[in-house]
Amino acid sequence: MSKDKHHHGALREALIAAGIELMEAGGPAALSLRKCAARAGVSHAAPAHHFNGIVSLKAAIMARSFRMFTETMRTHRAGAGTPRARLLAICEGYLAFARRHRALFQFMFQPFAEDRAQINAPVMAELEAHSGAAFQELAEACAPFEPVAGQAGGTEALVWSLVHGYAMLFATAPEGGTPIGTPPDFADILPDFPLKK
Amino acid sequence: MSKDKHHHGALREALIAAGIELMEAGGPAALSLRKCAARAGVSHAAPAHHFNGIVSLKAAIMARSFRMFTETMRTHRAGAGTPRARLLAICEGYLAFARRHRALFQFMFQPFAEDRAQINAPVMAELEAHSGAAFQELAEACAPFEPVAGQAGGTEALVWSLVHGYAMLFATAPEGGTPIGTPPDFADILPDFPLKK
DNA sequence: CTCCTTAACTAGACAGTGTCAAGTTAGAGT
DNA sequence: ACTCTAACTTGACACTGTCTAGTTAAGGAG
Known part of the structure; x- marks a missing residue:
């Protein structure tokens, strides 16, 4: 056989x-x-x-996870009509992945800086491509809005920080593990951004 | 001797x-x-x-780190007059600690859920006290403002998510490690909250 | 002062980890 | 049919956390 x-x-x-x-x-x-x-x-x-060591295997796992992550966001985005609905859907996808794959999500966003040098070049390229694609998804959802503080990337920085912090603190935390009893829905804390004219 | x-x-x-x-x-x-x-x-x-194992030693280190963390926020808060300035100062302290103690900061916020059961009871109490104090600092800075979405804890959840996400993504990342070239200042993405009447 | 108890620490062993060096085996090319 | 190379195995090494059994110091009771 x-x-x-x-x-x-x-x-x-x-x-x-x-x-x-x-x-x-x-x-x-x-x-x-x-x-x-x-x-x-x-x-x-x-x-x-x-893999030239466990660090590269980990990086490859991160790359694969980012692919699943992007996939989840794309699925949630499908069918959302207005810019606001689309942005919210992307964020809900972000949070859904964090909840559904707690360990993976936490693992993906480890800075892990001092080990980066050990990562295989092809693995590194793969990782950057897939994590870039994930961010691209978010950036596109932010594009219709007037830049926050008139700064390029301002809205992206705000939304990404907000959804990522929310995911870390409230979505992946063990139940009751946060000082805030029951956190508000994400839709309630996402600011209302004015559309580009 | x-x-x-x-x-x-x-x-x-x-x-x-x-x-x-x-x-x-x-x-x-x-x-x-x-x-x-x-x-x-x-x-x-x-x-x-x-310590009944390395998990408890880690928890004790986390507790100690939270103490330093709170200390940093308090130092930054000193001398800030208006509610807005105080809230911003607390956030700047948050970010300053993340930048100055990258490894510690990342370590403190690992969910680490499945190991929690192994932590020594007294160490656990210490950890909860110190992390609670850190959050208290932030909550006090949010208190003067009208609750976001009319929900108790709404402002806290928004600000905490925002500053934490920003810290994770932009403050502790290796230089050039983020898809956004140069992120905006935190002060520019912190929304303007109306004061309580 | 002597004995005894208890807590703090040492020494040694064990299974498990990542990595390296050396062999082996399969499959393709000539 | 022969060789060559990549894929994989085997065995070893230092290091990790944890467990068990000693050893030593400090303090209290007689």
Whole structure:
């Protein structure tokens, strides 16, 4: 049978999928190279041929997560008519992903600065492409509005900060884990932006 | 000399201080029980008598960080006259801490949900007290304003989400690490809240 | 002063982690 | 049929957190 092949064939993708499963099951701390390898049915050192270390595997998982993230936002956007409805829908998608994939969401937005240098160049490119696409989604939803403070990117910065902070503090927090009892709906705290004339 | 004493005397505090030093030097990943112990001049198993595991040590470090955090906000608030100036000052303190203690800030706001059960009861109490105090600082600055969307806690939720998201995305990010070239000043994206009548 | 109890700390071991070096095996190209 | 290369395995190493069993110091009771 083909499973006996020495060649796995799609090990790289299998490792990423295994990593996502592990993180969703047991939080970001549950991820380990060896467990990913075991779950993919290969030896503990096999991943080294596809990622130059666990940092790159993590980056690849982040890239994959950003793809799912963008997908979620696009799904929520579909069918929203007015600019306001579209912006709100994008934000709801943002929050829905954070709620549905708590561990992944938290993991994606770790600054993780000092490790960036270790990431494989192709993995890094992939990561930047997918995270850029996610932001693009948000930027497009902000485009119809008059820039906040008359500054290019002002609305994007405001909305992104607001929805990201809300997601971090209220959407991914354990129930009752915030000082604010029941936080208001996001729609109620998103300011009313005037349309461009 | 007293250093030869078997008894350290202030090991608990020394371990927390060592942990903070390690994190500020090498990021959240640089923290380890054994390195903390070594830095405090004790054996690798000594911390077990003060913390029931690394999770509780981490929680204690978070508690200490929240104390510094609150301190920073209070310092920035001093001398601010109008309600608007005070709210802005609190936010600037929030952001100043995030910039000055990048690793600590990121570490403090990890949801870390599934580990919460392992935290020592007294450490947990300490953590809740100090993080509660930090939020209190922000809540007081929001108090003079008309509640957003007429909802109790509405303004707090908006401001906290906004400043936290801004801190995460723009203050702690590596230079040039955000899709928005140069983000606007926080003062420009903080909405104008009407005062209570 | 002596004994005893208790808390603080040490020493050693264990399983698990990421990474490296060396071998092996499969599949494609000539 | 031969070789070459990439994919994978095996084994080792240092490091991690945690557990168990000693050891040592400090303080109280007789």
